[in-house]
Amino acid sequence: MPAAFEAVGQVYNDFHQVTDDEVRELLATPTTGAAT
Numbered sequence: 001m002p003a004a005f006e007a008v009g010q011v012y013n014d015f016h017q018v019t020d021d022e023v024r025e026l027l028a029t030p031t032t033g034a035a036t
Contacts, residue, residue: 005011
């Protein structure tokens with residue numbers, strides 16, 4: 001993450017469309033720990 005965050009495009013280079021199946025798979029994947 002840049003020190004001075006101004007836009008999402010600064011840190012994400014790939015804005016491709018994801019499929020419904022990809023979203024379901026990601027939502028079903030357990031995460032560990034809390035985001036900080």
